[in-house]
Amino acid sequence: MAKIVPAKNGSKKDAITRKASALFMKKGFPATSMRDIAEAIGVEAPSLYNHIESKNEILKDVCFRIARLFTNHLREVELSPELYLSKIESIIRFHISMMVEEYESVYISEHEWKHLPGPLLNDFKTRRRNYRLRLAAILQKGIDNKEIGIINPYVAVLTILSAISGIESWQRSGKKVDAKSLEENMVKILVEGLRYQPEIKSPSNHLTLKRQKGL
Amino acid sequence: MAKIVPAKNGSKKDAITRKASALFMKKGFPATSMRDIAEAIGVEAPSLYNHIESKNEILKDVCFRIARLFTNHLREVELSPELYLSKIESIIRFHISMMVEEYESVYISEHEWKHLPGPLLNDFKTRRRNYRLRLAAILQKGIDNKEIGIINPYVAVLTILSAISGIESWQRSGKKVDAKSLEENMVKILVEGLRYQPEIKSPSNHLTLKRQKGL
DNA sequence: CCTACCGATCGGTAGG
DNA sequence: CCTACCGATCGGTAGG
Secondary structure: OOOOOOOOOOOOOHHHHHHHHHHHHHHHOOOOOHHHHHHHHHHHHHHHOOOOOOOHHHHHHHHHHHHHHHHHHHHHHHHHHOHHHHHHHHHHHHHHHHHHHHHHHHHHHHHOOOHHHHHHHHHHHHHHHHHHHHHHHHHHHHHHHEEOOOOOOHHHHHHHHHHHOOOHHHHHHHOOOOOHHHHHHHHHHHHHEEEOOOOOOHHHHHHHHHHEEEE | OOOOOOOOOOHHHHHHHHHHHHHHHOOOOOOHHHHHHHHHOOOOOOHHHOOOOOHHHHHHHHHHHHHHHHHHHHHHHHOOOOHHHHHHHHHHHHHHHHHHHHHHHHHHHHOOOHHHHHHHHHHHHHHHHHHHHHHHHHHHHHOOOOOOOOOOHHHHHHHHHHHHHHHHHHHHHOOOOOOOOOOHHHHHHHHHEEEEEOOOOOOHHHHHHHHOOOO
């Protein structure tokens, strides 16, 4: 595994990574050529290789940097004394803020990681799986503690993470609501969807859970 | 715009489209070569052109076929006499079943449409926007009717559709739960998340909506 | 940072 | 359905 060169803020490598990320997001990693990136920077393609090792290195840097940020936040949340549903809410809010503030990098680490070469791909998939398992473990404790309704934790993790990754389309198409209400509305839907429901309900409440197709 | 040749079931064109879809899903559209597709079929690359016009045509067929299925279903739901939250639930279930049964095609129409060439791209984006606007309109009526909580309909559409598209990762990684409980659990989270909440609540319920970071 | 250039691979065509 | 092949473009290197 190659040594990790973190690309200091403001360095040329950092500028290349940023421009490349925007292009990877718009066109996808394989469809983005080194010539595209070079043009965005304002140099010829071979000059890029004075600052980076390869096209794959850019992808690797982005994917693993984002993975590290999420893992670090998760560790903090695991150690905090909050209620389990609050932990989940905190994770949801962190993911949303990352999608709002660093969406190009986050998008790439979510959608383009499959283009990572061989061993890096396996490493990344393992980290991804472990992260999701740790989320599922928090959900399970919240269920046991009756903070969270009886749901399959695996499905809940899937639902939460993919819902948030949809913020990409908010970024792409003109930000039709402001970031704050995007966050509050999405948090509300997800947290209320997870919350434990006491059995006392208004009588009409269970009706819509039955399929009424063709009615 | 080229004439639409629908690719009869069981035709060679249909077989090519299916194999190509699987590859587009695994590697992405630009990274999938005609030689890859040919190899999966068991012929040489130029032979494919006896059945299809171009690589782009395959992408076009998949994207617009899926778009048509969703639009047709939406029209039925709009005309049905259900409650608005039931309409939304029906749409959610249809999307989930499509992700379960035709996930390769649905995935492509959700993630690879950006590689559609010029005018087709604009057409597709318009259809996509209109579909989402019609979903938002149903949600708004449900909110006005106090079936659905006070949420931003645009954010709700985003949350619903992207949550469902995450079923892709269920398909990719071994289907850790069965399709039925995937559907029921995801429907529960989303529908309960949207449902109108009467103001009478257990006293602890509002606590977790406040951010407790660093507590 | 550049020009010049490499071998490989791309989507697709010609011709049979 | 094939072989042979096209011009274009790819990631990357050599050399300065």
